[in-house]
């Protein structure tokens with residue numbers, strides 16, 4: 001069995017060495033143009049040439065959860081596409097999302113500014129019931145985030161394509177319940193995959209349905225947000241602020257209005273990082289399962305787009 005590694009923006013050698021150690025019977029190599037055909041691939045943002053040359057792959061394992069960029073490439077229909085399934089990301093996403101919500105709810109930025117100015121100040125405590133939080137996408141990451149928020153006793157709503165039942169979370173499903181979901185929330189956390197159906201889903205109309213003083217936390221993909229609509233709603237006061245971890249162009253260009261906007265917190269696509277050791281263990285386990293003819297979780301449905 002031959003496994004090839006093609007991970008741009010990451011060092012390929014530690015992936016190659018880790019996979020080799022986990023699957024000693026396999027030959028694992030770092031891909032170069034013209035390399036021999038492999039059975040399996042481990043990829044992140046590979047060039048189109050990679051899939052043109054490696055048309056006989058049984059499966060390509062993405063070293064991230066989101067496959068929107070991968071699905072833009074021409075990949076042989078016989079190649080299964082498998083995404084990371086948690087692999088240590090959901091706990092990171094839960095801590096990041098809870099931090100963003102609590103920082104806003106407890107007005108910690110305001111306190112920090114006061115302290116820096118030498119002011120000992122108090123603000124009237126906000127009522128938790130006035131800050132219902134909505135989580136868009138109740139998959140591996142969104143469900144963990146929604147559950148984590150219930151621990152802090154926020155009213156939590158969730159929205160997904162298919163109906164869900166999650167303790168302590170008021171679940172809404174499908175387009176028919178989307179507007180009711182948005183109108184129920186003051187804080188909105190996005191954890192949807194980027195697909196043709198979800199592109200630009202956070203726009204003037206949809207964000208306008210949030211309760212006044214809404215707060216947006218985008219942890220999924222920049223293509224979900226219409227940037228100018230978000231800025232306009234912040235400037236008009238309908239939205240109180242936003243924490244943005246993902247952008248249409250990454251790194252976020254220096255001239256982009258998000259950088260200096262007083263109501264926006266920017267983080268550099270870091271809310272849930274790929275953890276190499278956990279990911280290698282997961283991918284190696286799935287390669288072994290596929291070799292035994294078993295099904296694996298995290299296989300992408302190309303038509304659905306995630």
Ligand code: NDP
Pocket residue numbers: 064065066067086089136137138139140141142159160161162163174191192193194195197198219220221245246269270271272273306
């Ligand atoms: P999953 O595939 O497990 O979950 C996706 C969820 O979105 C599911 O609940 C799905 O519904 C729902 N969904 C998809 N399409 C629609 C739709 N049209 N309408 C309503 N709901 C929809 O993905 P993950 O939770 O693992 O990851 C989510 C995204 O997070 C990734 O695609 C990626 O873009 C982003 N991400 C960002 C990271 C970062 O560091 N910023 C790190 C990792 C991931 P259903 O359950 O019914 O299928």
Ligand code: OXD
Pocket residue numbers: 063064065066067272273274
């Ligand atoms: C991912 C990501 O999809 O890092 O895993 O965004």
